[in-house]
Amino acid sequence: MQQELISGLTEPQRQAVTHMDGPILVLAGPGSGKTRVITHRVAWLITQGISPRNILAITFTNKAAREMRDRVHSLRVPRGSTICTFHSLAARLLREFADHAGLPADFSIYGDADQRTAMRESLKLCELDAKNFPPAKILTRVSGWKNKFLGPDQLDSRELDYFDKVAARLYGVYQEYLKANSALDFDDLLMRLALLLRDDPELRDHLNDRFRYVMVDEYQDTNHCQYQIARGFTVNHSNICATGDPDQSIYGWRGADIGNILAFERDYPQAVVVRLEENFRSTPEVLDLADQVIRINRQRKEKRLFTSKSSGDPCELREYYDESEEALGMAQWIAQMRKDGLQYRDIAVFYRINAMSRVLEEALRRAHIPYQIIRGTEFFKRREIRDMLAYLRLLANPSDQVALRRIINQPARGIGATTVNRLFDHSSNTGGDIWQVLQSLDQVPAINAGARAKVKKFVDMIMKLREQMGSSVERVMKLTYEWSGLAKAHAADESDDPAANVDELINSAALYDTEAEEPLLSDYLQQIALISDADAYNDQAGAVSLMTLHAAKGLEFPAVLIVGLEDGLIPHRRYGGDESDVEEERRLLFVGMTRAEDRLVLSYARNRMVHGSSQAGIISVFLRDLTGLVCNTDTADDGFDDDDDDDGYSQSDHDDVLAECAALARGQLVRHPEFGLGRVQRISNLSDNPKVVVQFNTGACKTLYLKYAHLERIDSTDF
DNA sequence: GGACTCTTGGTTTTT
């Protein structure tokens, strides 16, 4: 068994797997088998007689955790080790030790949308305008403070500018609001656990004793809280194995500190450092190109990536006229990959921002190419799903006002804004819990008899549901759907079938019931709250995968296309323009490129729609002066329908076209045999099969291939 | 009190 575990590993991998006590840093390049090292290490420790209960592996996403658990299980060692993310670990421990932390055990977890609602409410309480103080921006500040363990009253107002002073005030109100709701946001989860480890030595010792071997993956992306948590877990034994790659640190913007990994050896002077530099994933061509991109960076530990994989196709760069042609080009490229023998699941397309997925999606649909967009949280943003979850949250945590506000009149049951406000006003005036107010409506004089009856009915319904909470999550959910009236409301809605989505949610609950050791509504909700985009990736689906560069981390595909390599997109335009920010963008591209096993294609468009209007773009600075990149400035021209005119183009007399093109300038008056007089707006794609955009007098604006548009040039002297 | 239209404003990236 032990032999099996280490046979087939390279020497450095074996070293990392079998190292027993003391700190160890695994500096792992992309595709170097890092995941394998961790899974084998977990299994190895178990074969060395360590109880699985004493092993903790912390991953970056739930998906990574799930995969890792599966792989460890497949190594046929006893189960029971803890493999999860920082956030779910924190949530679990804070529930388990709620009394230590001074928390109710049934707290809600507020994600994105809930945080914004809570901040919006806080703004109202302070009588501030959301326009001057955008909730999202305030929340970013708050997040930064929490990451530094700074509470609202620990901020020195003398050091804050006006905006931050207001933000600091809102921070306090926001925290009060969360507290009244028995809710924690993402940052609270980490901060509370970190503080607990710092301030509760007894509990810290207990946890050090429980988790005697700790592994932290993606250490380069830990923020200060996560760093402190990792330290707190290992103060007594220093059995920490951190793995990561400074070149793949891409979350600086949300507090990740690349310094944590760079300073590991200083924090743990006895640390053994293992370097995994052999790449088992990519061809030399891909690796070489990626290295050309990353080696410009200054804040890094130099690595020599190498591979023994044999030479493959050169990497390719494609230029397109605009984003729809780029999308068309993508579809054609995928078709070509299929002809070359790849499956759809072998192919991935990456982009910098989510907004770019729309055009791509459309092109794939038209070309009948199956695809999956990796946006795990999208499903949970749907109105009907959020409504359902709000009901469940209210069942689990009666103090959850955000949930209550959402569904007290959803579906409409005659409880309007006025009534709701009166109820909440009464609750804040008397300082009582909102749910207590609802249960003793007679105490609220401002509510009239009609409203009272309606609210009473609602409260009774919730109480009846609460009685059912002992049964499976699936059953609670089904009952909620019926009794709340949502099912009835959805049945009438034939437009976008919300009932089907709720069915899907119910299925997920059923799956949870069967998989969880001890199904619990609050635990189910916690899982949902901590779900991430990357979690949606299904490697079994026979579909092309579309995702952001960030979501691509940790994955690999035989063929990869990265689109939108334009200045302003990669690197993304942003205020400041700090040197380190640009380096992070470079790392992001590096991460994307190194996902590719055999084929890597990069593309950019010279025009792109932004806010509904077309803007000119130029190639990314990151791609200038690269060697070994084959440039191909073909636009999409055949294979699929390009909405108008695309027949009969012959490859000959190319030069004539070019000459003709040169004679045309922007603003040139032309005559078209069919459309009449018009003016040239744009000429594109000079190198091959040029196109012109002509604004005709009829009002129509057409994009025409110069080759067969038969435009007649008209000089003003003709008039 | 509730549903609908209109305007506004906003774009990285996410646990």
Next chain:
DNA sequence: CCAAGAGTCC
């Protein structure tokens, strides 16, 4: 161009 919030009409 799209989503969310706010005003407006019934």
